[in-house]
Amino acid sequence: MKIDIILAGVGGQGIISIAAAIGYAAVESNLYLKQSEVHGMSQRGGEIQSHLRVSDKEVHSDLTPQGSADMIISVEPMESLRYLPWLSPDGWLITNTKPFINVPNYPDINLVLKEIESFPNHITLDADDIARKLGSARSANIVMLGAASPFIEIPYEKLENGIRGIFSRKGDKIIKQNLDSMMAGKEFTKNYLSETSKV
Amino acid sequence: MEKLLLLGDEAIAQGAIDAGLSGIYAYPGTPSTEITEYVQRSKLAKERGIHSDWSANEKTAMETALGMSYTGKRAMVCMKHVGLNVASDPFINSAITGANGGLIVVAADDPSMHSSQNEQDSRFYGKFALIPIFEPSNQQEAYDMTYEGFEFSEKYEIPIMIRLTTRLAHSRAGVKQSALKDQNKISLPKDMRQFVLLPSIARERYKILLDNQANFEKESEQSVYNKYVKGKDKSMGIIACGIAYNYLMENYTDDECPFPILKISQYPLPINLIKKISSECKKILVLEDGYPLVEDMINGILDKDLIVLGRTNGTIPRDGELDPNIVAEAIGKPIKKGKDVPGLVVGRPPSLCTGCPHIDSFDALNEALKEYSKGRVFSDIGCYTLSALPPYESINSCVDMGASVTMAKGAADAGLKPSVAVVGDSTFTHSGMTGLLDAVNENSPITVFILDNSITAMTGGQKSHATGRLENICLGIGVKPEHLKILNPLKKHHEENVKIIKDELAYNGLSVIIPTRDCIEIIKKTKKTTKEIEK
Numbered sequence: 001m002k003i004d005i006i007l008a009g010v011g012g013q014g015i016i017s018i019a020a021a022i023g024y025a026a027v028e029s030n031l032y033l034k035q036s037e038v039h040g041m042s043q044r045g046g047e048i049q050s051h052l053r054v055s056d057k058e059v060h061s062d063l064t065p066q067g068s069a070d071m072i073i074s075v076e077p078m079e080s081l082r083y084l085p086w087l088s089p090d091g092w093l094i095t096n097t098k099p100f101i102n103v104p105n106y107p108d109i110n111l112v113l114k115e116i117e118s119f120p121n122h123i124t125l126d127a128d129d130i131a132r133k134l135g136s137a138r139s140a141n142i143v144m145l146g147a148a149s150p151f152i153e154i155p156y157e158k159l160e161n162g163i164r165g166i167f168s169r170k171g172d173k174i175i176k177q178n179l180d181s182m183m184a185g186k187e188f189t190k191n192y193l194s195e196t197s198k199v
Numbered sequence: 200m201e202k203l204l205l206l207g208d209e210a211i212a213q214g215a216i217d218a219g220l221s222g223i224y225a226y227p228g229t230p231s232t233e234i235t236e237y238v239q240r241s242k243l244a245k246e247r248g249i250h251s252d253w254s255a256n257e258k259t260a261m262e263t264a265l266g267m268s269y270t271g272k273r274a275m276v277c278m279k280h281v282g283l284n285v286a287s288d289p290f291i292n293s294a295i296t297g298a299n300g301g302l303i304v305v306a307a308d309d310p311s312m313h314s315s316q317n318e319q320d321s322r323f324y325g326k327f328a329l330i331p332i333f334e335p336s337n338q339q340e341a342y343d344m345t346y347e348g349f350e351f352s353e354k355y356e357i358p359i360m361i362r363l364t365t366r367l368a369h370s371r372a373g374v375k376q377s378a379l380k381d382q383n384k385i386s387l388p389k390d391m392r393q394f395v396l397l398p399s400i401a402r403e404r405y406k407i408l409l410d411n412q413a414n415f416e417k418e419s420e421q422s423v424y425n426k427y428v429k430g431k432d433k434s435m436g437i438i439a440c441g442i443a444y445n446y447l448m449e450n451y452t453d454d455e456c457p458f459p460i461l462k463i464s465q466y467p468l469p470i471n472l473i474k475k476i477s478s479e480c481k482k483i484l485v486l487e488d489g490y491p492l493v494e495d496m497i498n499g500i501l502d503k504d505l506i507v508l509g510r511t512n513g514t515i516p517r518d519g520e521l522d523p524n525i526v527a528e529a530i531g532k533p534i535k536k537g538k539d540v541p542g543l544v545v546g547r548p549p550s551l552c553t554g555c556p557h558i559d560s561f562d563a564l565n566e567a568l569k570e571y572s573k574g575r576v577f578s579d580i581g582c583y584t585l586s587a588l589p590p591y592e593s594i595n596s597c598v599d600m601g602a603s604v605t606m607a608k609g610a611a612d613a614g615l616k617p618s619v620a621v622v623g624d625s626t627f628t629h630s631g632m633t634g635l636l637d638a639v640n641e642n643s644p645i646t647v648f649i650l651d652n653s654i655t656a657m658t659g660g661q662k663s664h665a666t667g668r669l670e671n672i673c674l675g676i677g678v679k680p681e682h683l684k685i686l687n688p689l690k691k692h693h694e695e696n697v698k699i700i701k702d703e704l705a706y707n708g709l710s711v712i713i714p715t716r717d718c719i720e721i722i723k724k725t726k727k728t729t730k731e732i733e734k
Contacts, residue, residue, distance in 0.1 A: 046549035061449035062370035067535030
């Protein structure tokens, strides 16, 4: 078993929390893990990415080789496309559709979405909207984790433990909001897959 | 024992705590910041009374760590690569004084310049100082090298360097811990003149350092971190240093590497192992993250039969960090690649946060400077360096910590009047104060902006050293009270701020303007903390 994930987004969107939850679950499942993060200057509203590699054998490189990632999980639509060179030809592109516009030349969002949809294996959802409807506007990142969860070969309960682990200091309400957000994302993907009879 | 999930930086911190560390000293700098922050957060470190407050700069950090080592206790000093430039005086001399308590110098390099102004390779400093260098290839080695490093340092009474790069510093993996050791008790050097570098003593000390080189080399030959791996195909041998070893092994996840490999993670170079692989193989590929240090060393100048492949002959790009694909290409493996990035994707550079006080400071400065020709603003290292980008395009230099004040003075000396310096509060206390003294002594016609957001913001909000005291520091240095102005950088004060700046720009002497408003990120953080406390 081996999963290579590229997490993408804009500084401040919480992709490190996604990584931490999966990391927690991987360690609890006695899997090997390497997870490379971006700290420093780029966190000031710039593009950021994290390489997350989980395996039942030792993982060597902290960076995923190009053309071999099993999925890109992105909290921002344009950012999902930035890492296509890393995605394997049969990998999944899983992204939030809500743009984060902090540059004056942000492209037409419809063209961005069209580009994403041209990719055979894609999951697109408005994670911000789903999170807001759950009364948890800040957990769009965790909705995205949920949406990707059917493709991550780690038991879902372990991911739930990961959420409990990383939000343990924030109290039960925040934990529940995030568990609900993850479940909503998971349900979205399951419905999508059954409707399109993929997988 | 259960593994801890740690960043490379955190593995070093935990290794040091477990090895009986008594003090860590540092100034924040990406990618090294998280080492000290980990110790600051650690409950165990608190219980053990381990010192972990930030230092004013890397030089003071290095010297303080050396002082702790003098007492026989174990000390560590951490910095980013360019920080070692600042600390280089005590660093080089600490190799001559030697250590008493174990002393580890951690230098975190930043190839590809993710958050830096150059990609200098700290191994050159280690080699220059003639001290052993440890270069972990993974998080576990980062832990183990630190854990064992203090003993090594004490065995030879020598500071050692641990060199890592951004990728390892900021990547997490499972790490196995070793048993917790006691801290050393105070035990001053046997030779009370060991640390007195009078020429006559320094000459003796230097001989000891030179004599130890053979011991360091022997340690490298026998080190568990340096290993020779047999290979059948002798057409090429591969020397892989530090993290480059992982990128090599990544390419042999499913099959065995046919070439002999020499993994190097401890320096000075194990000469016999190098001789072994180079006598067996017709050519040698050198994989190292950073500058071609090993490659140049084995290449030499004179013609030899051995062919050396690496960064200097174009096999590997001369600049930038390594990755599995670059290594795949160098060893002739087929390269996988996904789809190209679609043309519509645009860059998203980092930018000043919405509500950042620097935005209002630069808006006011830009307007006040309108009546002068462009190219007068010398800046420094911090969030405010982002004002080089649109829409501000305010600054014309960013070189090293503190250079804003001194470069503005040099330009004014040459006749560029007015010249402006823009420096953050933390950078000012790091290395700007001495330059200000130069400007005071000559009443140089420059206007110095100290952007006071009461925090070291760029690296994530560490304590700033002189919050609330900047005004008094400037007065103490000798800035005239009538040309020391405090501004509140808010939109509603824009007009009056512009007027004050204009007046000081017109003054033919030294002015200091301190726009004072808290970093917006820090306000958010503090609010959060208050909320948490209320709960």
